[in-house]
Amino acid sequence: MNFIDKLGAAWTRNDSLLCVGLDPDLARLPAHLRDAPDGIARFCKAIIDATADLACAFKPQIAYFAALGAEQQLEEICAYLRERYPEIALILDAKRGDIGATAHQYAREAFDRYGADAVTVNPYMGFDSVEPYMQWKDRGVIVLCRTSNAGGSDLQFLDVGGQPLYQHVARLVAEKWNVNGQCALVVGATFPEELAQVRRIVGEMPLLVPGIGAQGGDIEATVRAGRTAGGAGMMINSSRAILFATPEEGEDFAAAARRVAMETRDAINRYRAV
Ligand SMILES: O=C(O)c1cc(=O)[nH]c(=O)n1[C@@H]1O[C@H](COP(=O)(O)O)[C@@H](O)[C@H]1O
Numbered sequence: 001m002n003f004i005d006k007l008g009a010a011w012t013r014n015d016s017l018l019c020v021g022l023d024p025d026l027a028r029l030p031a032h033l034r035d036a037p038d039g040i041a042r043f044c045k046a047i048i049d050a051t052a053d054l055a056c057a058f059k060p061q062i063a064y065f066a067a068l069g070a071e072q073q074l075e076e077i078c079a080y081l082r083e084r085y086p087e088i089a090l091i092l093d094a095k096r097g098d099i100g101a102t103a104h105q106y107a108r109e110a111f112d113r114y115g116a117d118a119v120t121v122n123p124y125m126g127f128d129s130v131e132p133y134m135q136w137k138d139r140g141v142i143v144l145c146r147t148s149n150a151g152g153s154d155l156q157f158l159d160v161g162g163q164p165l166y167q168h169v170a171r172l173v174a175e176k177w178n179v180n181g182q183c184a185l186v187v188g189a190t191f192p193e194e195l196a197q198v199r200r201i202v203g204e205m206p207l208l209v210p211g212i213g214a215q216g217g218d219i220e221a222t223v224r225a226g227r228t229a230g231g232a233g234m235m236i237n238s239s240r241a242i243l244f245a246t247p248e249e250g251e252d253f254a255a256a257a258r259r260v261a262m263e264t265r266d267a268i269n270r271y272r273a274v
Pocket residue numbers: 021023061093095120146147148149186187188210211212213214215237238239240241
């Protein structure tokens with residue numbers, strides 16, 4: 001099953017648009033895992049087991065692993081996801097962008113080494129820097145469009161022939177780059193007006209929407225702006241707010257993560273009906 005179909009099936013199966021981000025900041029791990037050699041993998045697996053029935057996707061952020069030389073643990077987590085939860089989309093967040101020959105190696109890393117269903121990429125270097133990923137026709141290519149950070153406006157709001165650059169990117173991907181129907185776009189939940197603009201431009205194309213939770217994006221505004229006519233169309237990511245949910249009395253970190261993931265999924269679902 002290709003990425004887009006797998007995502008659609010997961011939206012329905014788990015009645016969820018929630019993407020659980022795996023950003024395992026070592027300093028914030030429970031003490032007994034922080035000092036264990038396989039502590040990151042154990043932490044992420046516990047989070048995955050606690051939230052898999054509530055999510056449409058998991059999104060490991062590669063920097064949290066690569067910075068520590070913990071790629072083996074990322075491999076282990078990805079293998080665990082593929083074996084135990086093959087119905088949930090696995091998105092490798094790497095935001096790659098480079099010339100074609102190098103991009104091909106990044107694509108091998110994402111799709112062959114980690115077995116990801118999709119990878120995030122940066123469009124700044126143009127189509128030939130994104131095309132190598134498309135040789136894996138069953139995988140997703142998720143292109144940065146309107147990012148959630150304040151500084152995203154520095155470039156993404158520049159006027160390009162009468163429209164902001166982010167809208168140009170949305171049109172380019174929807175009308176030209178999406179040759180195999182495998183593309184999606186990143187649009188931050190912190191900018192609902194721009195999210196609505198992108199939805200108008202790209203039709204049913206899936207959107208990866210980070211920025212709720214720790215970055216403070218409003219769930220109601222996000223869902224109303226980004227939903228498709230069918231009340232889906234988004235992978236709404238939350239990482240730190242779920243991973244590092246403060247446990248209630250007697251609760252462990254995984255149970256706390258489950259509680260917050262459930263609250264988030266339910267809050268999203270409240271506004272999905274068109
Ligand atoms: O591509 C992304 O996932 C991404 C794009 C963007 O515009 N903003 C953004 O925050 N992200 C990622 O989404 C996650 C957000 O994490 P939290 O703010 O903890 O929910 C991080 O892994 C970011 O790297």
